[in-house]
Amino acid sequence: MIQFILRRLLQVIPVFLGTTLLVYFMVFALPGDPIRALFGDRPPSEAVIAQLRQQYNLDQPFWVQYGLFLKNLFTFNLGVDFTGQPIAATLARVFPVTAMLAIEALIIQGVFGIAFGLVAGLRKGGIFDSTVLVLSLVVIAIPTFVLGFALQLLIGVQLGWAKPTVGSNVTWGSLILPAVVLGMVSFAYVLRLTRASVIENMNADYVRTATAKGLARRQVVTTHVLRNSLIPVITYLGASLGGLMGGAIVTEAIFNVPGVGQKLYQAILRSEGPTVVAIVSVLVLVFVLANLLVDLLYAWLDPRIRYEN
């Protein structure tokens, strides 16, 4: 088991190097000059520009820039961005916000997706099942930004049940509305996955055995069907956590959440290589760790899966 975890952690290294290299190269290849863009319409003297270029190593070739970035990274010195802010401080500010948002979305999609999927699967073909199936398809079909603006207008502005935007003062409560929007599409997938899985397991032989033992339907469902049905759902939830962290750009923009998505968007616009790559690196780590967690959960849910040798 320990060996398995270590091996998985070692796999992080090539993944990390590969993604940072790719992202660094893409930012490097962006058209335009980041330093000139910084000053807008009043360009400073060439000497100032040259000095700034040197300060941010922008005068160096790509490989040297990337090498210096890596060197700084491993000495835990992420440097400063173009506005002079330390990147590490920026990360420490934005990541907790997005983590809160992602966790809230994950809970919403997990709890409601599994619950609705379970009920729909148990009453296959009924009114609830048919309604939920159609609605989930609608949710999947609507783009996030449409859903986001619609809910913001309806719940935030017209009904006044929640603040339409989050702003700098982030609390769990203020994030509920963006979390609902963020988790909505995954919620629909979790629901459908749970439903399919429950239907399959309800027909399994061991469920018939459980009934033949004399267990009541509720006991059969909670002890025998649910755990077996969760195995594929957990995989999906784990994989979606990474997507929630990185994919919140649209949602964060709509609700003005000062999180990773917003920061990343700004950094890309300014061609700030170091900031973009730093954020992406953390996202990669989150993604890999989330998947490791899923694999461990998997082994716990299903004893047939064992990570030996």
Added chain:
Amino acid sequence: MTDFIAVDPAVTPVPDQGAPVLEVRDLSVDFGVDKKWVPAAIRLNYEVRAGEVLAIVGESGSGKSASSMALLGLLPSNSRVTGSVKLAGQELLGTNEANIRAVRGKDVAVIFQEPMTALNPVYTVGAQIVETVRLHSEVSPDEARLRALRMLELVELPDPEKAFRSYPHQLSGGQRQRAMIAQSLSCDPKLLIADEPTTALDVTVQAEILDLMRNLRNKLDSAIVLITHDMGVVADLADRIAVMRRGVIVETGTAAEIFHNPQHEYTRALLAAVPHLGQGGADSAAEVDVTAALAAATNAELSSIPEDQLLRRERENAAALAAAEAAKPQGQPVLELTDVAIEYPKQGRVPAFRAVEGANLVIYPGQVVGLVGESGSGKTTIGRAAVGLLPVAAGTMKVVGQDISAAKRNGRQLHEMRRHVGMVFQDPSSSLNPRLPIGEPMFLAGVAKGGELQKRIEALLDQVELPRNYRNRYPHELSGGQKQRVGIARALSLKPKLMVADEPTSALDVSVQAKVLDLFQNLQKELGFACLFVTHDLAVVDVLADRICVMQRGRIVEQGTRDQILRNPQEPYTQRLLAAVPLPDPEKQRERRELRAQLLAAGQS
């Protein structure tokens, strides 16, 4: 293991003549399909007394399983059950959910066919038995645990503590079925329904489970309803038999009545269709007395056969063997294995697995060689390697004169070789492409075109006795037996010199199997191809094969002509395997059982 062998198998307890435990009257089961009621069982009447085994026999679709599941209300919601089912005088049909739940698992327990899927894979065996115990009796977790351990001991699991802690996948097939039985018995049921309890098991394991069930029947005095398609299992265990066909019980009677004096024509047809070991092929007059052969080979003395009779039977056997030695094969071998080892190549972190080691085997033109063994013995592996689907790791393998041991995977040489080799697969449903009409697989690899192609396809369909207008049908429009005929036609389409048949009849019902085997045999005689026939069923090999190879754990442990193997088996494993096959005849099976007990006892001392 030894204590139940000591139970004298010759003594079948006389069924208790008391009140029946289960009384079934006018039981009908219908399934709603497309807004119509389709009957699965029609007005069944039977009863079972304590200590009695009633076997309900029939082929798939006869309604034997559906009617038995209906007893406990275990059918899906699109079903309708009418009639009366009384358990110890108490009516079960139409009673409320809570009442039927109290009966399930407590008064009536079920043993299902496939213990791997019938036990929940995510809980330990112990947890599942404890769940049953605590459901029906108010006991502490510790008491329930002790009870579960006692049950696991009762079903003769070698290490009950370990079995208690094991997950189903960590046990072997036989151990799993024992665990399943332990769970069923944990609340002392009055009635045990065993739904094909040994069908998924190897023959030697099946014999052990049957021993266990007979032993438990004597100990516990439960009534048992045994649902099965296997006449050998019936002969081994049943006191009374009900034969079902298309939802109706066509005949009931004691085991002796049904086996020796069947009244209904279907019963007679069913009994005739069962291939039983020793019976030989259609034209072979010489039936092998396997019991006598085994007795001679092991110097056994049987109390169930008088000594002079046994000696006579042994002498007849020896004479027939001597007579059979005369025929010798001729020609260039079609398949030749010399010290062959076959490996499943390593995949990622999973190391290569050597499935077959040191195999020597020769098949001459026109010869049918049966390759028998239990699951995991490597018999299918040899079949696959013979058509180049698996690489040869060591030794040489010559197919139709070509050495393919070093052939490149998917290379030209294998491609050429496969034109001379046909293969028939086990499951006819999954080995035909569901999206293509059945005529398509016979497109003959570009050998013929246009009108000639049409003629060849029609000829092939004729050969396997399928109507010509079936050629544009899709696999799902055909029955299992018809699909396997297509499988055979496909294998024959290039007029192969060698046919590799991998369990071609084990997915079929007995009467269908008999017809397919018959067809196969006729085709083989007519076309004269050589055949490697891979199967777990010794009786099937006996019908078809000229030679028999017995495999165990990746090695060919014994091979010889059919007569050598059946009349004079030398290897202990072959002897055990032969002795484990149940005979569809209660008296002969009693002799066989005693012999098997002696064989096992001798093997242990």
